[in-house]
Amino acid sequence: MESILLKTIKGEKTSRPPVWFMRQAGRILPNYMKLKESFSFHELMNDKELASKVTLLPISDLSVDAAILFSDILVIPHALGLEVEFKKTGPIFNNPLNIGSKASDLIFDSKKLDYIYNNIKQINLDKNEQTPLIGFCGGPLTVFLLCLNMRVLKIT
Numbered sequence: 001m002e003s004i005l006l007k008t009i010k011g012e013k014t015s016r017p018p019v020w021f022m023r024q025a026g027r028i029l030p031n032y033m034k035l036k037e038s039f040s041f042h043e044l045m046n047d048k049e050l051a052s053k054v055t056l057l058p059i060s061d062l063s064v065d066a067a068i069l070f071s072d073i074l075v076i077p078h079a080l081g082l083e084v085e086f087k088k089t090g091p092i093f094n095n096p097l098n099i100g101s102k103a104s105d106l107i108f109d110s111k112k113l114d115y116i117y118n119n120i121k122q123i124n125l126d127k128n129e130q131t132p133l134i135g136f137c138g139g140p141l142t143v144f145l146l147c148l149n150m151r152v153l154k155i156t
Contacts, residue, residue, distance in 0.1 A: 001130060002130070003018070003065060003066070003130050003131065003132050004016070004018045004065050005018035005020070005065050005066045005132045006132060018065040018066065019064050019065050020058070020064045020065055020066040020067075020068060020134065021058035021062055021064050021068065022068060029057050029058065029061050029062075031057050031061060032054060032057055035050070035053070035054060040086070041072075041086050042086055044070065045070060045071060045072060045115075045119075046115050048115070048118045048119050048121070048122035049122060051070045051071075051115075051119040051122070051123070052119065052122040052123045052125075052126045052127075053126075054070040055067050055068065055069055055070040055119075055123050055127075055133075056123065056126060056127055059127065059128075059131060065131075065132075066131065066132040066133070066134050067123065067127060067131055067132070067133050067134065068133075068134050068136065069119070069120065069123070069133060069134065069135045069136065070119070071116060071119070071135070071136070072086075072091075073136070073137060073138025073142065073143055073146075074091055074138070074143065074146060074147075075112075075113060075116060076113075076137070076143070077093070077143060077146075077147050078112055079108055079109055079110065079112040079113050080106040080107070080108055080109075081095075081106055081107050081109065082095060082096070082097070082106075082147055083095055090146075091146055092149060093146075093147060093149055096147060096148055096149040097144075097147045097148050098148075099148070120133070120135075
């Protein structure tokens with residue numbers, strides 16, 4: 001049986017709209033909060049079993065229709081050689097871009113994304129075959145400003 005999300009994407013009539021929990025891993029979920037007591041965000045993201053567990057928490061806890069990959073919008077800048085640390089105030093680059101930086105100065109290392117591929121493989125092993133897995137990326141301006149160590153203003 002095809003998922004309600006995929007049916008909706010195809011334009012097929014469904015009994016209700018699909019539901020997924022966009023806030024990564026449900027940071028409001030008690031099971032996620034318990035994991036955060038023992039593991040940092042970086043540890044959760046870089047261990048395939050933990051990343052799979054966190055990705056699938058909203059499925060088991062809330063019965064949503066799709067899983068959102070537990071990751072971060074800064075994995076690509078990291079693969080381009082920018083070293084990021086996750087602080088309580090947000091991500092900080094140890095070697096941020098400068099306004100005059102050239103794209104040609106960045107060197108892409110695909111091996112720095114191996115953990116993402118491993119996480120996806122593990123999630124696909126752990127999840128129900130019918131549950132879609134959704135990936136995401138950051139908007140170009142948001143990621144660029146973060147790479148400059150500039151704070152992105154939140155409009156309320």
